[in-house]
Amino acid sequence: MHATGTTDVAAGEEPGRAAKAQRRVGPYRLITALDDPRTKVPVPERRYIARSADGRHTALLSLPLPGRDPHLFLAEADASRYLLGPCAAPATALAGPGEPAWCSRPYLPVLPLPTALAVHGGPLPERTVRALGLALAETLAIVHGQGLTFAGVSPAAVLLAADGPRLTCFGAVRAAGPDGTSRSGLPGLEPGSLPPEQASGGHPRPLGDVYALGATLAYAATGYTTPEQDELPAAFRALIARCLSRDPGNRPQLAEVTDAMGGGPDSSSAALVGPGWLPGRVVAALAHQSAAVLMAEIPHETAPASPTGPVSHSN
Secondary structure, eight states: OOOOOOOOOOGGGSSOOOTTTTOEETTEEEEEESSOGGGOOOOSEEEEEEEETTSSOEEEEEEEOTTSOHHHHHHHHHHGGGOOSTTBOOOOEEOOTTSOOOEEEEOOOOEEHHHHHHHHTSSOOHHHHHHHHHHHHHHHHHHHHTTOOOOOOSGGGEEEETTEEEEOOTTHHHHHSOTTSOOTTOTTOOGGGSOHHHHTTOOOOHHHHHHHHHHHHHHHHHSOSSOOGGGSOTTTHHHHHHHTOSSGGGSOOHHHHHHHHHTSTTOOHHHHSSTTSSOHHHHHHHHHHHHHHHHOOOOOOOOOOOTTSOEEOOO
16 A cells, blocks of 8 residues: 655756745744655655854754644754764754744755655665665664664655765654554654554654664655555565564564665675765755755844854754
């Protein structure tokens, strides 16, 4: 059963939606939205490329969806500051007291996974999926070793950069609804990558991240988070099918995922994420985004000193 598909988006159209370019959020002015709604893939938060009022800093800016609890959003963003791993993208600045909720991290040219598939014109090559799976599994293993559950892995949470993927939207499932309440059908949660036990209100646990990882890799390889098994590439079919087991006890451990994706226990994503790991159209779209952001003009102003300015953190 197909949960989510992709639509075509022209490579030159990201970023290209600047209707809100003059909007101010905290110390930033928006340049463009990061996500393209034409992909029709749910995104757990509103994301923008933005620039500081003095023009010195460009950031990836996230805001909670309308109707979401801003305190839960900020709590998860604050907790993300401690994330480790090659794909971790921790928040580095948060809204100050009394401000509307937002968080940010330094900008680098990135495409959300759904946009990358749209730009490429369909599912990604096996090399890209393999590198993506290994890098994400390595990062989730480190996060679990920290005693944390990511609880937010989905196609939209994955951003592709020239030097490898980034994993965002930490805690999106927890922020969407408390334990004990149904999360099925909530805005921003992609249904195919939401583990069944979490959809029914269960407490997010590490094996739920494995389910969501399997759905995200299925999406990268087919364009759908819940494809028919014979639609999956033979190289990943058995592994992804196990990840998507409704019974958490039947899902593989992340060490098995890294072995399968990397070809052995000593494999590392660093060997797979290098020149050529992304398709040419995706690389071109990243270059286009970088140039467009560099040329974006917004009014520069001196940022006023304020006790409610951004709260910066360092790990």
